[in-house]
Amino acid sequence: MSANPLLMGHPLASTENARHALLYMCRIRKFEEAVEDLFGRGMMHGTMHLSIGQEASPTGMCMALTIQDQITSTHRGHGHCIAKGADLTRMIAELLGKEIGYCGGRGGSMHIADVDTGNLGANGVVGGGIPIAAGAALASKMMKKGTVAVSFFGDGAMNEGAFHEAANLAAIWNLPMILFCENNKYGMSSSTEKAFAIDNLADRGKGYGIPGINVNGNDVVEVYEAAQIAVDRAKKGDGPTLIIAETYRWKGHSRSDKNLYRTKEEIEEWRLLDPIPKFIARAIKEKKLTQEQCDAIQQEATDAIVAAVNEAVKAKAADPAGLLDAVFKKVSA
Amino acid sequence: MSDRMLTMAEAVREAMSIAFDERPEVFLLGEDVGIYGGAFGVSGDMYHRYGSERVLDTPIAELGIVGAAVGAALSGMRPIVEIQFSDFTAQAMDQIANQAAKIHFMLGGALHVPMVLRTPQGSGTGAAAQHSQNLEPWFASVPGLKVVVPSNPADAKGLLLASIDDPNPVIFLEHKLLYKIPGRDPVPEGSERIPLGVAKVVREGKDLTIVATGIMVNKSYEVCEKLAAEGISVTLIDPRTISPLDMQPVYESVEKTGRLMVVQEGPAHAGFINEVIAQMAGSSSFGSLIAPIKRLAGMNIPIPYAPQLEKAAVPQIEDIEAAAREIVKNWR
Numbered sequence: 001m002s003a004n005p006l007l008m009g010h011p012l013a014s015t016e017n018a019r020h021a022l023l024y025m026c027r028i029r030k031f032e033e034a035v036e037d038l039f040g041r042g043m044m045h046g047t048m049h050l051s052i053g054q055e056a057s058p059t060g061m062c063m064a065l066t067i068q069d070q071i072t073s074t075h076r077g078h079g080h081c082i083a084k085g086a087d088l089t090r091m092i093a094e095l096l097g098k099e100i101g102y103c104g105g106r107g108g109s110m111h112i113a114d115v116d117t118g119n120l121g122a123n124g125v126v127g128g129g130i131p132i133a134a135g136a137a138l139a140s141k142m143m144k145k146g147t148v149a150v151s152f153f154g155d156g157a158m159n160e161g162a163f164h165e166a167a168n169l170a171a172i173w174n175l176p177m178i179l180f181c182e183n184n185k186y187g188m189s190s191s192t193e194k195a196f197a198i199d200n201l202a203d204r205g206k207g208y209g210i211p212g213i214n215v216n217g218n219d220v221v222e223v224y225e226a227a228q229i230a231v232d233r234a235k236k237g238d239g240p241t242l243i244i245a246e247t248y249r250w251k252g253h254s255r256s257d258k259n260l261y262r263t264k265e266e267i268e269e270w271r272l273l274d275p276i277p278k279f280i281a282r283a284i285k286e287k288k289l290t291q292e293q294c295d296a297i298q299q300e301a302t303d304a305i306v307a308a309v310n311e312a313v314k315a316k317a318a319d320p321a322g323l324l325d326a327v328f329k330k331v332s333a
Numbered sequence: 334m335s336d337r338m339l340t341m342a343e344a345v346r347e348a349m350s351i352a353f354d355e356r357p358e359v360f361l362l363g364e365d366v367g368i369y370g371g372a373f374g375v376s377g378d379m380y381h382r383y384g385s386e387r388v389l390d391t392p393i394a395e396l397g398i399v400g401a402a403v404g405a406a407l408s409g410m411r412p413i414v415e416i417q418f419s420d421f422t423a424q425a426m427d428q429i430a431n432q433a434a435k436i437h438f439m440l441g442g443a444l445h446v447p448m449v450l451r452t453p454q455g456s457g458t459g460a461a462a463q464h465s466q467n468l469e470p471w472f473a474s475v476p477g478l479k480v481v482v483p484s485n486p487a488d489a490k491g492l493l494l495a496s497i498d499d500p501n502p503v504i505f506l507e508h509k510l511l512y513k514i515p516g517r518d519p520v521p522e523g524s525e526r527i528p529l530g531v532a533k534v535v536r537e538g539k540d541l542t543i544v545a546t547g548i549m550v551n552k553s554y555e556v557c558e559k560l561a562a563e564g565i566s567v568t569l570i571d572p573r574t575i576s577p578l579d580m581q582p583v584y585e586s587v588e589k590t591g592r593l594m595v596v597q598e599g600p601a602h603a604g605f606i607n608e609v610i611a612q613m614a615g616s617s618s619f620g621s622l623i624a625p626i627k628r629l630a631g632m633n634i635p636i637p638y639a640p641q642l643e644k645a646a647v648p649q650i651e652d653i654e655a656a657a658r659e660i661v662k663n664w665r
Binding site: 070072094101102103104105106107111112113114115120121123124125128130131132133134135136137138139140142143149161162164165166168169172326327328329330331332 | 358360386391392394396397398399400401402403404405406407408409410412427428431432436437438439440441442443444445476477479498499500501
């Protein structure tokens with residue numbers, strides 16, 4: 001399965017675009033469900049951070065990007081990876097520790113990168129990718145590439161020094177960067193109410209002299225529209241933008257989470273704000289898709305994940321033989 | 334052969350300038366590297382010669398600076414980061430140890446980080462505990478980092494050029510007392526590289542092998558000269574890069590001398606130099622030793638302020654001399 005061309009544009013601009021938005025959100029959902037299933041069946045080891053419920057944010061953001069535009073991602077990074085166009089089989093294979101996995105089994109869920117689609121990698125350290133994206137944006141500016149670098153991170157990362165330092169560097173150097181916060185309300189168990197003394201996280205933008213935009217992170221259309229404004233700004237040379245996408249993770253932080261810090265009612269409320277049916281309703285209303293098309297697209301996503309899992313399961317397990325030689329890139333003579 | 338005597342600061346600046354001229358993707362970023370010329374004057378006039386885009390002043394934000402260098406390195410540039418004092422790398426350790434060092438391996442080889450982090454280290458300036466450390470073991474214990482500790486201007490030039498060429502992250506530790514003094518050897522013109530991972534046999538003798546790093550190479554050299562006048566001949570080996578570490582010349586020398594002394598400025602406990610001892614202990618050359626291995630290192634204390642305290646904290650020439658004499662005299 002090859003990477004889909006990006007820079008789709010507005011999710012409601014055409015049937016093709018609406019199809020892309022729905023297909024990618026469904027791919028992310030089905031991928032995460034498959035991961036949970038593989039984990040539950042003992043086929044995957046380590047841990048997992050699922051982004052179920054948050055699919056609209058990466059999908060909307062990446063529809064405003066070209067394949068050359070770069071992203072950095074997080075520990076909860078499957079969605080960013082898929083939205084940027086990564087190969088599903090190589091992703092699943094990585095989680096299963098296979099040789100054909102994106103990292104050859106050396107990185108796992110938290111370290112998938114895909115150079116071909118401009119993905120500089122997920123990250124196991126909260127906030128770790130933000131300064132790296134600033135550096136990618138700096139390189140873009142110095143090399144006059146005309147590309148933008150997007151750093152995805154969660155609300156928790158906004159209290160890391162890395163966020164502050166990178167936001168400031170991006171601002172003073174006027175870098176083509178987007179700081180994209182998926183505010184899913186909890187950094188592990190700490191709510192934003194506990195971890196911030198401000199109500200609106202977008203207000204932080206003012207402190208760096210950059211715009212801060214709030215969007216409904218469960219609405220792929222709204223996310224895309226904000227993303228496009230930020231991309232245009234960056235590519236015109238007007239500098240970085242902070243986007244706060246309000247969303248929610250349905251599942252726990254990771255496999256150890258017993259959801260002691262939130263109520264079942266709260267989770268149920270957010271499940272009603274599911275981004276996928278929301279977009280389906282909108283796309284049908286605006287006559288971009290029919291119900292039959294939507295059903296077919298959802299089935300297509302499921303089939304793609306099933307095919308990826310089947311292929312990945314059969315692939316060769318990663319081999320420890322090459323480990324020592326993998327630490328450094330060979331110095332060319 | 335050139336007879337140019339440069340200081341280490343001049344040699345490092347020359348290497349950076351050569352790299353700037355050779356490759357448009359090389360740039361320098363750090364605190365006060367621009368018009369100020371660097372806290373220790375290493376970048377000097379480069380800001381005027383190369384402009385503010387390639388000699389990039391940054392705010393005081395070590396984590397952000399190193400992270401930006403990592404991101405730029407992943408995206409086609411070849412950054413040289415200057416961290417004003419090695420002690421401040423603590424602020425940037427996530428980007429150094431968790432990101433730069435691991436990206437190539439962890440991401441399955443898809444990406445690599447051609448970045449050099451240059452930073453002054455070491456005691457002797459009266460700047461006390463947060464501006465005087467020798468942090469080799471912090472970096473040498475992280476797989477994925479190459480670590481270079483030059484002891485003289487000529488090596489610094491060739492090693493820095495090789496470090497900038499290297500597709501992997503390199504930590505380049507410059508002893509600040511060496512910045513302003515010329516080396517023993519002239520610095521060659523031109524752009525010749527000194528490959529990383531090749532130790533240098535500084536002088537050869539038959540009675541004792543000394544392995545020393547950084548400024549301790551210079552101090553040990555003086556001791557070697559003095560002992561030579563008395564008929565004690567010493568082999569002095571400078572590993573130059575401590576990751577990767579080239580032990581072969583050490584084995585070969587110990588097989589001839591039968592005595593080994595290791596010297597570093599940093600604290601003894603869990604210090605880098607212990608790796609030399611460990612590798613020697615596990616080698617077939619171990620049987621050639623006729624004396625216990627002597628370790629000379631800094632005290633296990635933070636570097637103190639007062640001059641006499643600061644001197645007492647790290648090996649001095651007299652300490653090296655006394656230890657060398659003792660091992661040669663007592664073990665025959």
